[in-house]
Amino acid sequence: MSHDTFTDCLGFPVPELALPYWNRADEVKAVLRQLSKLKGWAAELHERKDPLYVEVNLSFIRVELGNIYQNLKGALPFAVCTDCQGQQPENCELCRGRGVISQFRWEHALPPEDRDTRQGQIKKLQQATLENKTMSPSCPSYATIAE
Numbered sequence: 157m158s159h160d161t162f163t164d165c166l167g168f169p170v171p172e173l174a175l176p177y178w179n180r181a182d183e184v185k186a187v188l189r190q191l192s193k194l195k196g197w198a199a200e201l202h203e204r205k206d207p208l209y210v211e212v213n214l215s216f217i218r219v220e221l222g223n224i225y226q227n228l229k230g231a232l233p234f235a236v237c238t239d240c241q242g243q244q245p246e247n248c249e250l251c252r253g254r255g256v257i258s259q260f261r262w263e264h265a266l267p268p269e270d271r272d273t274r275q276g277q278i279k280k281l282q283q284a285t286l287e288n289k290t291m292s293p294s295c296p297s298y299a300t301i302a303e
């Protein structure tokens with residue numbers, strides 16, 4: 157029996173140790189959706205100037221909900237850890253036990269050469285697997301969450 161290899165948002169295979177975290181993206185996305193709804197609710201109330209909420213700083217609430225949203229996105233896996241490759245997450249400073257990192261960490265917490273190295277690895281893998289399509293893209297797409 158063959159099973160597909162799950163790949164991260166960049167096309168790199170997610171190793172066994174990181175899969176439990178990779179597979180929990182829906183849990184985070186569910187909370188993000190709730191936050192998004194709340195943000196919309198606050199924005200609408202702010203627009204409507206509903207007297208019930210005159211003592212409430214709705215624009216503050218809207219901004220804070222946005223901050224919470226951005227912060228929580230850090231729990232959404234984006235790429236396999238570039239330091240431990242998802243192989244030894246327990247002692248890894250970058251992924252701190254998850255084997256995966258967020259998009260924010262991928263974009264802002266890595267030296268550029270680490271991103272280049274990973275992109276190179278992915279290119280090689282893609283060439284090797286071009287014939288037998290065993291890769292399943294399983295990126296917990298950010299596009300499905302309305303901010």
Ligand SMILES: [Zn+2]
Nearest residue numbers: 237240248251
């Ligand atoms: Zn790591």
